[in-house]
Amino acid sequence: MNHAMTEPDPRPRRSVLYMPGANERALEKAKSIPADALILDLEDAVAPDAKPKARKRVAAAAALGEYGHREVTIRVNAPGTAWHEDDLRAVAEAGPDAVVVPKVESAATVHAVERALEAAGAPDRTAIWAMVETPRAMLDARAVAAASQRLTVLVMGTNDLAKELHAEHVPGRAPLLTGLSLALLAAREHGKVILDGVYNDVKDAAGFEAECVQGRQLGFDGKTLIHPAQVEPCNRLFAPSADQVDRARRIIDAFEEATRAGRGVVTVDGRMIENLHVDEARRVLALHRATGGR
Incomplete structure (x- = not known):
């Protein structure tokens, strides 16, 4: 089925903040941070031996519904890892706004996640956010974006993309612009929201603001963030002046x-x-x- 030119979800996703799933204080603090959306993270932010405990904590936090207007998502471990299937079952039971799936490179991965969620009884409201972060993902972004109506958001994984390209992190992100543009084209063709990647240097406020402006000018709906201090400038710069x-x-x-x-x-x-x-x-x-x- 062709879903081209459907309208994206009107909810704002200017600021989308990663929160470490193993840190109970962080999950509590997230209730007062003015981000549009939260990604409660079971992947990079959690050590392997802490993942089962973090899974329970994050699922419980998402199920309680105490985050107000904030959209609450859970990032699971990547397909093919030892934790992925258990993560998806926990997400299905918790019923957050979305599951964030890393390392999505094909429509087949989207279909597999969708089948697993449905088999585990996930509510219809739990969308799929696909992280695209490899050369293959950029080149197949069109098929990923078209794979499912449950998939509503593409999330750029710019750190992984730079690593895979052997590219340097430079102001203006020239090495990444082709990949960013391919993903943007795919998202817009199929009416999906698309989020820019993270900015790594939390102390470089001027560099962060410049990258927010660049992301907005390119056409991104918002940006993923790694520190609460990045939320306010991101909200301001991704909102209309x-x-x-x-x-x-x-x-x-x-x-x-x-x-x-x-x-x-x-x-x-x-x-x-x-x-x-x-x-x-x-x-x-x-x-x-x-x-x-x-």
């Missing part, structure tokens, strides 16, 4: 007035306005409202 909101309102007002008057040509600030500009203006205002704007 006051100027963007003002311009969006003027475009819609001018278009509606011209439509009522039967005029075929609409201009705002000296520029001709077409339907595509109106669609984008409506998207800006919808995001503004969703992030608390009026």
Whole structure:
């Protein structure tokens, strides 16, 4: 089935914060952090011998539903690992907003996760977020994005991608731009949300903000984060600016007035306005409202 051009979920995912699943204090602290979404992590943040205990803790935390407006997801261990199937069963029972699956490289992986969730009784509300983080994943991102309606979000794994490419982490991310763009094209073709990768240096505020701006300009819906201090600037930079909101309102007002008057040509600030500009203006205002704007 072709799901191209379906509209993405309107919920904001500007800031999506990884929280270590083995750390009870971190899971508690997450209830007061103003992130749009949380990824309770059973993978990289948890040592092998701590994974079974972390699984129980994270599943219990997600099932309690004490995170308010925040979207709550659980990142499981990768397909093929010793923990993956048990993780999926625990997720199905807990019923979070989504399961985040690392190392997704094909539609077959998405189908296998979907079958495992359904077999374990996962509620329909539990979506799949696929992490794409290898050269194969970039080249097959289109098939991954099209694989399932339960799959709603693509998550960039930029650290793994850089490693696989033998690329350096440099300002502007030139070595990663081809991969980022391929994943973005796939997400947009199939109406999926797409999240940018993490920024590693939590002390480099200027570098982080520059990468947020770049991600927004490229078209990402938000960014995955590794530290609570990154949440506020990320929320600010991935939300429409006051100027963007003002311009969006003027475009819609001018278009509606011209439509009522039967005029075929609409201009705002000296520029001709077409339907595509109106669609984008409506998207800006919808995001503004969703992030608390009026």
